[in-house]
Amino acid sequence: MKNLRLNTFHLRKRMRRNVGGCKRFEPQLSAYLDGELTPPRTRALLLHLSGCAGCRDRLHAMERLQGALSRAYATPLPREPQLVSQVMAALAREPYRPTRAAGWRAEWKSARPFAPRFRPALTALAMAGMAAIFWSGYLSQSLPQRGASPTRLAVTPSQASPVASAPTFASSSVPPVVPTAPPAPNASAAASAKITETTPRVSSHPMKKADISHSVPHTSAYRVKRLAPRVERPVRLSHPSAVRVRPFRVAHPSSTTRLPNLPASPLTCDPRLNVTGTAETRDDATNDWTGIPSDSSVKVDQRVRSGQDSLVTVSLGDGIELRMNEKTEMVPVRSPQPDAPYWVVQLVRGELFARVPKGKVGLRVLTVAGDALSKEGELIVRTNELFETRLIVAQGLAALENNGVRIAAVEGLQVSSRMGAAPDAPQPSLDMNHEFQWALAPMPRDEHATKRPG
Amino acid sequence: MNKRGAEPVQAPPHPPDEALVQRVLAGSDEAFQALMLRHEPGIYRLAYYWTGNRDDALDLTQECFIHLYRVLARYDSRYRFTVWMYKVCTNRCINWIKSNRRAREVMPFSHLSERELDLPDDRPGPSDIAFTQEAKRQLLDAVAQLPENYRAPITLRFLEDFSYKEIAAIMDISVKNVEIRVHRAKKMLHEQLKNHLYLNEKP
Numbered sequence: 001m002k003n004l005r006l007n008t009f010h011l012r013k014r015m016r017r018n019v020g021g022c023k024r025f026e027p028q029l030s031a032y033l034d035g036e037l038t039p040p041r042t043r044a045l046l047l048h049l050s051g052c053a054g055c056r057d058r059l060h061a062m063e064r065l066q067g068a069l070s071r072a073y074a075t076p077l078p079r080e081p082q083l084v085s086q087v088m089a090a091l092a093r094e095p096y097r098p099t100r101a102a103g104w105r106a107e108w109k110s111a112r113p114f115a116p117r118f119r120p121a122l123t124a125l126a127m128a129g130m131a132a133i134f135w136s137g138y139l140s141q142s143l144p145q146r147g148a149s150p151t152r153l154a155v156t157p158s159q160a161s162p163v164a165s166a167p168t169f170a171s172s173s174v175p176p177v178v179p180t181a182p183p184a185p186n187a188s189a190a191a192s193a194k195i196t197e198t199t200p201r202v203s204s205h206p207m208k209k210a211d212i213s214h215s216v217p218h219t220s221a222y223r224v225k226r227l228a229p230r231v232e233r234p235v236r237l238s239h240p241s242a243v244r245v246r247p248f249r250v251a252h253p254s255s256t257t258r259l260p261n262l263p264a265s266p267l268t269c270d271p272r273l274n275v276t277g278t279a280e281t282r283d284d285a286t287n288d289w290t291g292i293p294s295d296s297s298v299k300v301d302q303r304v305r306s307g308q309d310s311l312v313t314v315s316l317g318d319g320i321e322l323r324m325n326e327k328t329e330m331v332p333v334r335s336p337q338p339d340a341p342y343w344v345v346q347l348v349r350g351e352l353f354a355r356v357p358k359g360k361v362g363l364r365v366l367t368v369a370g371d372a373l374s375k376e377g378e379l380i381v382r383t384n385e386l387f388e389t390r391l392i393v394a395q396g397l398a399a400l401e402n403n404g405v406r407i408a409a410v411e412g413l414q415v416s417s418r419m420g421a422a423p424d425a426p427q428p429s430l431d432m433n434h435e436f437q438w439a440l441a442p443m444p445r446d447e448h449a450t451k452r453p454g
Numbered sequence: 455m456n457k458r459g460a461e462p463v464q465a466p467p468h469p470p471d472e473a474l475v476q477r478v479l480a481g482s483d484e485a486f487q488a489l490m491l492r493h494e495p496g497i498y499r500l501a502y503y504w505t506g507n508r509d510d511a512l513d514l515t516q517e518c519f520i521h522l523y524r525v526l527a528r529y530d531s532r533y534r535f536t537v538w539m540y541k542v543c544t545n546r547c548i549n550w551i552k553s554n555r556r557a558r559e560v561m562p563f564s565h566l567s568e569r570e571l572d573l574p575d576d577r578p579g580p581s582d583i584a585f586t587q588e589a590k591r592q593l594l595d596a597v598a599q600l601p602e603n604y605r606a607p608i609t610l611r612f613l614e615d616f617s618y619k620e621i622a623a624i625m626d627i628s629v630k631n632v633e634i635r636v637h638r639a640k641k642m643l644h645e646q647l648k649n650h651l652y653l654n655e656k657p
Contacts, residue, residue: 027633028633030636030637031636034636062644066640069612070612072593077498080494080498083512084487084494086516087490087515087516088486088490094520098478098527099479
């Protein structure tokens with residue numbers, strides 16, 4: 001053991017390392033012979049060997065085995081020169097060619113994206129993702145401060161007007177059919193005023209409270225779009241599968257002359273649509289369409305349904321609804337007056353279906369014979385198969401519709417029939433062509449509020 | 455004491471293996487041929503001492519190189535190419551051993567020719583006298599009897615003189631584990647061959 005040359009200083013210093021005995025140092029003999037022990041471990045082992053004869057014997061035996069193994073494997077083998085050419089020939093027959101891309105594909109295909117060689121890239125990716133998340137959170141928190149800049153987000157009326165002045169009946173000044181007519185000048189002003197008015201409501205979102213505090217109209221283009229009033233589907237639709245609905249005529253009850261009858265141009269409505277709109281009238285002289293003001297006493301609710309009579313509902317007010325089809329021509333004549341607390345409408349032609357709820361105000365339908373009004377207060381009602389649901393005024397071409405034929409409940413109308421029976425208790429034996437005589441007479445104002453006729 | 459330190463340091467081959475690998479990945483088959491010419495003796499030796507006969511060693515070497523060619527795109531540049539190559543080929547050899555263990559009946563190295571059993575006489579050791587060709591055959595047989603976990607570090611250590619660290623990289627185990635396995639393998643070999651003269655001879 002010529003390598004066992006330690007001075008006594010190190011021996012004493014390392015004496016405490018000589019613990020564990022042969023059980024600890026015996027497994028290190030091979031590593032010692034192979035030169036794989038670190039210097040401290042080597043010194044500790046040599047220290048142990050200096051005092052352990054058994055380990056020295058084991059070391060010698062191991063050394064002999066080591067030499068035998070080295071010699072056994074040291075024999076050079078004869079070269080096989082044909083090996084390389086055989087392999088190259090085999091590879092030439094193989095279609096596969098190694099490429100870098102194939103290497104990356106194979107790495108990912110073998111489901112080892114978290115292999116150590118990818119860890120730096122994955123770590124960088126994760127950190128970038130975390131930074132992006134935090135950054136976006138910071139942005140959303142600091143958004144009100146950024147939005148307070150009026151130069152960026154304030155919308156001038158000129159910007160807001162093209163969006164807000166989309167064709168709508170509520171604005172009541174847009175010519176949907178005649179493109180030559182310019183929009184009313186107050187349309188944009190009204191639209192911008194609407195936007196300004198509704199701004200606090202929309203910006204009351206908790207994230208946007210700063211907008212209110214700064215009182216800056218936070219109206220980006222997106223918000224203007226959202227704030228714009230919902231555009232109802234206009235009545236006049238042109239559709240390839242549209243059906244024609246002849247124009248119904250409605251006139252303002254207070255000034256029939258100012259709002260003349262609608263022109264003869266047909267209304268085209270898609271039968272599959274359930275169209276809700278506000279009626280418009282067109283002045284024949286100026287060819288301008290004018291929507292009936294929403295605060296008017298006459299509102300027309302048009303619902304055109306497929307397969308039915310293309311009924312258009314006209315609300316007179318007071319809950320009275322008249323339903324007309326395309327053949328109906330009707331003119332509201334008079335609103336309720338103190339002496340006659342009922343609506344008066346003139347049915348020019350066509351059929352009229354009316355729904356009159358219980359209330360203080362009734363309905364009076366004038367029919368015409370030719371140009372002259374018919375005898376006021378007389379309607380000839382003929383039952384049909386839909387007796388339960390509606391009555392059709394045959395002669396006057398007017399129909400009163402009420403649920404359950406409760407015509408007697410219509411206030412303001414005094415109903416009498418030739419049968420002498422109230423129509424709310426119809427005889428089950430009525431034949432289809434049975435005729436009733438309805439006497440439409442105004443009721444005294446003090447009576448009709450409390451007294452039910454019939 | 456350190457055998458590796460005693461050996462002269464060989465100059466690294468030019469071009470280095472890694473550059474040749476990059477050329478192969480760029481589409482050069484000549485580069486792979488150069489790689490093969492450079493490493494064919496070592497791989498053939500590896501295959502020879504795993505299989506124990508020439509024919510199987512030739513087949514296994516060919517199989518190893520074809521497999522290397524297929525997986526070359528997945529070469530992990532963290533390893534030295536030689537280490538990575540021996541990692542691939544050692545796994546290939548172990549697979550071959552496992553698949554041929556049942557089919558093989560004759561003991562390996564029992565039919566080695568005189569030439570293959572020749573002992574190098576340029577390495578005098580403490581047991582020159584007793585280490586005969588028969589002793590070498592028995593030693594190789596004893597190594598072949600070891601489990602693959604213990605045979606691989608012994609083979610890599612004494613055949614290619616890999617360090618424990620490189621063996622650990624090849625076998626995907628820790629350095630400490632290599633140390634333990636080498637020692638246990640030597641103990642097993644010693645237990646099996648302790649009656650032979652060359653191991654019992656006192657220095």
